[in-house]
Amino acid sequence: MDDDAKAQLVEAAKDQIASLEDPYDPSDTAAVEVQLDALATALAQLRPRKSRKNAPQSEEKLSDVLSRFVESDLVDASAITIYDEIDNVIRLKDYEGYSDEYVSQRLGALLSDLADELRPAIEKLETKANQ
Amino acid sequence: MNSDQQSKNSKLKPISSERLFATVERAAARDGIDWRKHFDLANEVIVFGSHALGVQTPRSDIDLLCIGRGRSCGSRMLQILWMSRSRLDEHVRRGSELACHIAAFGVWVKGHRCLPQHIIPSSDTIARRRQKIKARCEALSRNWSVLDSGFRAKHLSKMRRDLQRLQSLRRGEPNLPAPALDARRSIVRNQRTTLRQWIRDDDELQRALSPTLLDSL
Numbered sequence: 001m002d003d004d005a006k007a008q009l010v011e012a013a014k015d016q017i018a019s020l021e022d023p024y025d026p027s028d029t030a031a032v033e034v035q036l037d038a039l040a041t042a043l044a045q046l047r048p049r050k051s052r053k054n055a056p057q058s059e060e061k062l063s064d065v066l067s068r069f070v071e072s073d074l075v076d077a078s079a080i081t082i083y084d085e086i087d088n089v090i091r092l093k094d095y096e097g098y099s100d101e102y103v104s105q106r107l108g109a110l111l112s113d114l115a116d117e118l119r120p121a122i123e124k125l126e127t128k129a130n131q
Numbered sequence: 132m133n134s135d136q137q138s139k140n141s142k143l144k145p146i147s148s149e150r151l152f153a154t155v156e157r158a159a160a161r162d163g164i165d166w167r168k169h170f171d172l173a174n175e176v177i178v179f180g181s182h183a184l185g186v187q188t189p190r191s192d193i194d195l196l197c198i199g200r201g202r203s204c205g206s207r208m209l210q211i212l213w214m215s216r217s218r219l220d221e222h223v224r225r226g227s228e229l230a231c232h233i234a235a236f237g238v239w240v241k242g243h244r245c246l247p248q249h250i251i252p253s254s255d256t257i258a259r260r261r262q263k264i265k266a267r268c269e270a271l272s273r274n275w276s277v278l279d280s281g282f283r284a285k286h287l288s289k290m291r292r293d294l295q296r297l298q299s300l301r302r303g304e305p306n307l308p309a310p311a312l313d314a315r316r317s318i319v320r321n322q323r324t325t326l327r328q329w330i331r332d333d334d335e336l337q338r339a340l341s342p343t344l345l346d347s348l
Contacts, residue, residue: 012277016277024270028262028263028266028270029263029266030263030264030266030267030270030289030293031266031267031269031270033267033270033286033289034267034270034271034273034274034278034286035270035274037274037278037279037282037285037286038274038277038278038282040279040282041277041278041279041282042277044279092203092212094227094228094229095212095214095229096203096214097218097221097222097227
């Protein structure tokens with residue numbers, strides 16, 4: 001992959017991380033799910049999985065992609081814990097009867113934490129791409 | 132409800148509690164979950180979702196609702212949700228999707244059924260489901276160009292299931308688990324055409340979906 005392509009992928013990942021803190025309403029959990037999958041797509045392009053010949057390629061969850069970033073020492077393992085907590089809030093929202101206000105606050109805070117964890121990793125990759 | 136729909140729903144029969152109990156024990160043993168601890172602590176244990184209806188796929192987990200005081204937990208095959216009696220009563224009062232589903236399809240493996248057989252989904256419940264679809268439409272419109280093709284397919288399936296569930300709720304019926312919705316072969320086979328048609332029937336949803344995305348369906 002040439003440097004321009006790499007720089008474009010880094011920019012795309014930066015945009016997705018910034019979107020985590022966009023002022024949309026995080027109580028709309030379906031929108032959060034889409035946003036996290038868009039982030040997973042962008043990050044997976046920066047750290048593609050090793051593909052086995054003829055192995056079926058299915059979409060990866062963000063936690064799988066984050067695991068590769070953790071293995072490469074780009075991201076702290078706490079990013080996966082934050083993602084798991086986001087997943088929990090989304091899954092349990094309706095069962096637990098969480099109010100929209102609570103979900104909005106809790107998910108908003110968790111998404112912001114996740115963005116904080118990911119930013120330094122992207123900066124490292126950006127520096128590498130510019131060298 | 133049309134007669135086709137009625138005959139499809141009438142084919143769905145809850146599985147016996149003994150059979151479900153054995154299934155839960157096997158799954159708990161495989162996942163290393165101390166299921167007996169939850170079972171002993173709960174006043175009632177209800178199996179719901181795909182396993183309760185016998186429509187599960189090999190990837191489906193088992194949904195359990197324990198009534199009493201305990202901590203919800205999950206593993207690959209088991210999702211154990213704890214809820215107080217008063218919270219379940221609140222779900223019933225609100226006519227929530229969970230209450231409607233459990234009343235119709237829940238299987239009590241401990242304690243006795245204490246819900247009516249049929250709970251009607253409230254207008255708030257229907258509005259919430261519709262809002263969820265609208266939020267997904269808007270988010271997909273924003274992100275369609277950057278989503279991996281696998282994720283695109285996943286979210287279109289989710290949107291189709293959400294719309295199927297919305298239609299059930301509007302008919303006053305309980306929601307079905309995903310494998311039962313996916314078994315409606317003609318809808319799944321023509322998913323994109325069906326989605327386009329359903330969304331075009333609803334002005335607000337149509338406005339939420341970008342014209343590019345709507346045209347690409």
